[in-house]
Amino acid sequence: MNLTSRSQIKSREKMIQFLQEERVGRFATIDKNGFPFIAPMNFVYYNDVIYLHGFPKGEKYENIKMNPRCGFEVSRELAFLPSYFFEPPTDASLTDTLYISVVIKGTAKLVTDNEEKASVLNALMEKNQTEGGYEKLRPDMATVRGVGIIRITPIVMTGKYKLGRYWEEKEKLRIATRIMQRAADAPKRTLELLNVPGLDRLDEESTKRIVWLHATELVRMMGFRNNMDYPNVSLYLAEQVDW
DSSP states (O other), rough: OOOOHTTTTHHHHHHHHHHHHEEEEEEEOOOOSOOEEEEEEEEEEETEEEEOOOOOEEEHHHHHHOOOOOEEEEEEEEEEEEEGGSTTOOOOGGEEEEEEEEEEEEEEEEEOHHHHHHHHHHHHHHOOOOOOOOOOTTTTTTTHHHHHHEEEEEEEEEEEEESSSSSOOHHHHHHHHHHHHHHHOOOOHHOOOTTOOTTSSSSSSHHHHHHHHHHHHHHHTEEESSSOOOOOEEEOOOOOOOO
């Protein structure tokens, strides 16, 4: 069985949707000595390309002047699955992680046109500050002229997801059930695995509520629904997820 092909995101629309939901990606260039240089950067998918913004000087800018070929990766960890979620429960090699990722290979170029820069920065604001409350940036602003904008034109865009697509239905149901049970039985530990700063300061009831919502959404992404209310779990397969 080709596990790689079964975990590929087949829908370009799904990949674009994922890119529009994420804020930070990793931009890879090649330096003068042939080594990869990777930097995390804010980005927006806009007009069918990736735009990055940041300080207008640095190693990445020198690299793309020498070699415009680049890579860009965005990923989201959905859940860590300990070995005891599987059978046999003591087999450490079964430990797994659920995730979504998109990888782009393309060419990078520094944007110098202030009209394009302003348009991109406004798209970034619309993506990240959805509540509004700001004035749109204009090409004549010093902040627009001074910021560094990189345009990545994708040549190849691929995506992968691990949500149990290739697991046997019985095993997939067991894992989804254990995800829900962990949320009910060990909400604090589940929250720690999400690795979100400050969530450890929540009170007990808030912790339970947030973890339960997270687990419910995660198993929904796997294709399941829960028939019962917190803290009870009774899952059924509502749809076969295929990205």
